[in-house]
Amino acid sequence: MTSAPPLLTLRGIGKKFPGVTALDGVDFTVRAGEIHALLGENGAGKSTLIKVLTGVYAADAGTIHLAGQPVRPASPKDAERCGISTVYQEVNLVASLSVAENLCLGRQPGRLGFVNWRALRRHARAALARLGLELDVDAELGSLSVALQQMVAIARALDLSAKLLILDEPTASLDEKEVADLFAIMRRLRGEGLGIVFVTHFLDQVYAVCDRITVLRNGALVGEFATADLPRLALVGKMLGREITAPDHAPVTVATGTNEPTAPVLTARNLSRAGALHPLDLDLHAGEVLGLAGLLGSGRTETARLLFGLDRRDTGELRVKGRPARIRAPRDAIALGLALCSEDRKTEGILTNLSVRENLIIALQARQGATRPLRRAEQEKLCEHYIRTLRIKTPTAETPVKNLSGGNQQKVLLARWLATRPALIILDEPTRGIDIGAKAEIEQLIAQLRADGLAVLFISSELDEVVRNSTRAVVLRERRRVGEFSGDALTAPRLMHAMAGGHQAHG
Amino acid sequence: MSPALQRRLPLLATAAVLAALYVTACLSYDNFFSARVAANLFTDNAALGIAAVGMTLVIFSGGIDLSVGAVVGFTSIFVATIVEKHHVHPVLAAAAALAVGTALGAGMGALIHFFRQPAFLITLAGMFLMRGGAFWISTQSAGLTNPLFNRLSLWELPLTDRAALKMSALVLLAFLVLGGLLAHMTRFGRNLLALGGNEQSARLMGLPVGATRVGVYAFSGFCAAFAGLALMLNSGSGNSRDGVALELDAIAVVVIGGTLLSGGRGHMLGTLLGLLIFGVIQSAIRFDGSLDPAWTRIIIGALLLGFILLQRLLLRRLEQR
Known part of the structure; x- marks a missing residue:
């Protein structure tokens, strides 16, 4: 426990939207010189909380104190003036301008509206040097990798004498080396006494770099924990709102269907896309429901999109009913008898x-x-x-x-x-946002489809649903396939273990 | 290819095309290689060039201004009429025309920004408004007899014993310098490129998006009105048909100059080069005598297409990284 005074204190933050309570009495504390993970599944309220902090939304209830002063950011610019800077997953810079210009736009040195280019370049180099970056400041931003663009965005954010830096899923499209570079910068800034809020879907990254974790679920605070005191499995349990039980004594709830060894309807080998999915193998047979489980961002939807030809795969071979399939666009997939009910119905x-x-x-x-x-x-x-x-x-x-x-x-x-x-139907979160009665009917329907001999790929973030409806389930973690369960082994605790991953040594 | 080179490639391509056209014309036609012909490139295209300076900045911001040709026509007939028929002092008349052009631009910019309307539609409306206004003033051309106008239109800056720059050419050069300074040396110019490159980012960076957009259309209106004055002085009369389709030539000149039509990328120097390409083709066809003047348009069309494709290819390469 550090005794450093809190840099940022949120108390009792509430935010209602018509029909939804997005945040309900949430407390959130960030100390100077720490990296604080903000975690939660879909609908947990993470993004609403961040939008309250950055002045996009005004909170209905509660107080925000930054460095002891009450603040109430009215806009992103206002938040920056207070010392709260944000770097988003999408790089919000101008790709067609130079690195130096991107660092200085809106606050270029010079007089009477004229830009002093020499001072501007000098200033840009200094801002990059603070992060230990050596870049050609005259290079066009768009010619850099996303990782470097992200770092330029951080340099720009810090330029505003930020006290608190919010990194909203900055690692979503970075490779491992780039993530490591980003972490080095985050540690460096932590050393300078900055408070950093880090939002990510990757638990490995949380354990690699964060000092503390705040978990939200359904708009409410689950708790704040020191990373060292919270084992991975316990963390996943808190995110999903489940008690942890020993995996081997769990009741078996699935009625296993007989699975005749037929040729698979769909075979995927080595399916991958940079920044979305590591190479993945998958078989889907007629008359089975294959559950796809994993935390938010684990690659479930990405898998569905690649199978259906919505995104272009980098590598991989697809076979439909044993024959090689050229699926390059959804029309190809539909012609071959595939169907996709997407996650985002609206x-x-x-x-x-x-x-x-x-x-x-x-x-x-x-x-x-x-x-x-x-x-x-x-x-x-x-x-x-x-x-x-x-x-x-x-x-x-x-x-x-x-x-x-x-x-x-x-x-x-x-x-x-x-x-x-269709011969195969992919259902991505088919029960999200619908009432309990309708859920039951959809589940019944899935069973009917299976009985009719369709192959069903069922994606859900609710473990119980996966267990109830699937004949077999594949677990993804951090865009990799980490386990497969069927029959008696298909239980919620086992899935959860696989989703949490890592080693029990953390516990 | 180094990124720096790749970024300048559109500009270099424009320069190469200009050089090739100019050398070909000089080799094909006697007397083409002379200071007089070169000076006339500026004089003959003064109105187009001045309007293109404003258009360049508008396109930087990701917009378009279709009203410039109509503003040229309106200014020309408006100033000639009130000076010749109503005996208003020429300086006052010119100032009034510039004010009208600037105010129209600012108004269109405000509509585009605050009502989130496409620039194409708003400036199309502006075009009808101004051309209609010009016809309403008079459909007859009005000859200039005012002594100040006559002195200005006859005045020349001698370069050699045969070549001279007229007033309108000097105004064009001044505008090119002014536009270049605005675009590349001021915050306003950089904000334009940021706005054209990524409006969402520009907003999040806290740039004055509204003021920038209103400002650039106002500037374009100002340029167009000045272009109208230059055209009137060059031709010695005011005419409500002046500048028909001039906005399209201006867009062509800007795009051939390597400026990206969707905004965010470009250089004022390119607009100068594009203008000279336009002028060289026109003069060469006039020198030839046997070619139909329509060939100017046909060649410009082909060049325009070529440059748009070139930009697309370059962007694709940049995006692939």
Whole structure:
């Protein structure tokens, strides 16, 4: 325990949005000269808390003190004036200008609006030297690697005499060497007495560089811990809101289906993409539900996107029903009988202003091609069928989808893909943001799809859901496959162990 | 290729094209290689060049200004009419025209910024407004008889015994220097490039995005009005049809000069080179006598296409890193 006075103290921070309490009485303390991890799964309130700190949102309740002074940042610029600087995952600089200009934009040395270029370059070199960086300050920023751009962004943030530096997922697209360089800079700044808030999905990185950890869940504070006192598994337990039980005495809840040794519907070998997924092997058989578990940022959605051709893979071979598959875009995947219900229903799935019918037939129509329109009668038959079998609650098939509840929107999306009669369906978080009744129905539907002989790839951040619905589950951690469980071994505690990773030595 | 070289490649390519065209013209036509022809490149294209200086800065910011040609026409007929028919003092008339151009630009900039409207649409509206205003004043051309105007339009700065720079050419040079200083030596100019490069970042960096945007359209309006004065003096009369499609030539000159049409990247020197390319092609065709003047446009079109493709290739290489 250090006795240093807190640099930043947040007490009882509350923030409500219509219908959602994003933050509820959260306390958060950062001391000078420490690196403090802010952790939590989706919806934990991390980003809301950071937006309160950087003046993007105003808190509804609570107080913020920085270096003993009460502050209430009204905008990012205001926060910077107070001494709170932020570096985001997306580099917020101008790629077409030089490094030196990016460091000095808005505060260039000079008089009467004229820029003194010599002083500007000198100033830029000094700002970089503080981080131990040697760069050509005249180089165009866009010609540097993302890691170096990130470091230029940090140099710019520090230039504002920052007391507190917030790093919001800065490592998301960096490789290992670059992460190490970034950590060296973070330690150097910690040595100078700066307080650093570090947001990341990578637990290894938390244990590598952070002194303390604050965990949030569902908008509330779970607790603040010294990194050394909190073993990895306990940390994951706190993030997921689960008690830790010994893995081998857990009850087995899954009813295992018989898994005949058929040729896999989909085979992926060595599938990878830089910054998204390390090489991964995956087999999916007909009549099985393969669960994909992992913490936020572990590579689950990335896997789905690569399989479906939404992102280009760097390496890897895909086979569909034993034959090599050229999947370079979603159209290829759809033609081969794949379907993807994406995680972000609102922006990547449902067309909110169109009717249930239009949403439902769109994938099938796209697959048939514009020259062979589905007859109206055929469309209506399809709608009637799916509204009945999936129990979609809608007044008519012509109702705009935006008028439906989240669970029913999800079912329309599911029906859209089922109408294409896929051999394999990827469900990315199909139960997020829908009520409990609808969840149960979706789960029932997944079981039905399996019984009908579809291969299902089921992605969920709720362990119990993965265990309940999957015949087999693969665990990802930090973009790597770290375990596979089936039958009696498929239990929530085992999954959690695999997700936490590391060695029990931490405990 | 080193990054520094790659960044300057569009400018170097423009310079190379200009050199090639100029040498070819000099070898093909007698007397093309002379100080007089060179000086006339500036005089003949003064209005286009002045408007292109403003356009360059607007394009730096990621915008476009379609109203400049109409402002040229409006200024030309407005000033000629009130001086010749209503006997307003020429200096006062010119000042009023410059004020109108600047105010129109500022107004368009404000609409683009505060109502988040596409620059294309707002300045298109501005174009109709000004061209309509010009026609409303008069569809007849108004000859200049005012002694001050006549003195200005006849005045020359002798370079050699046969070559001289007219007033309008000097104004063009002054504008090029002013534009270059603004773009490359002031915070305003750097803010323009930042705004054109990444508006979101510019906002987060706390740059005065609104003032910069309003300022650059105001400057472009000012340039366009000045271009109208230069055209009026060159031709010796005010005409509401002056400057039709001039904005498109100006955009072509800027883009051929290596400035990225989507903003954030460019150099005022490129605009000078682009203007000279435009002028050399025009003069060469005039020297030839047998070629249809339409070839100016055809060659400019081909060059424009070539430069846009070149920029695309360069950007792709930069992005691939």
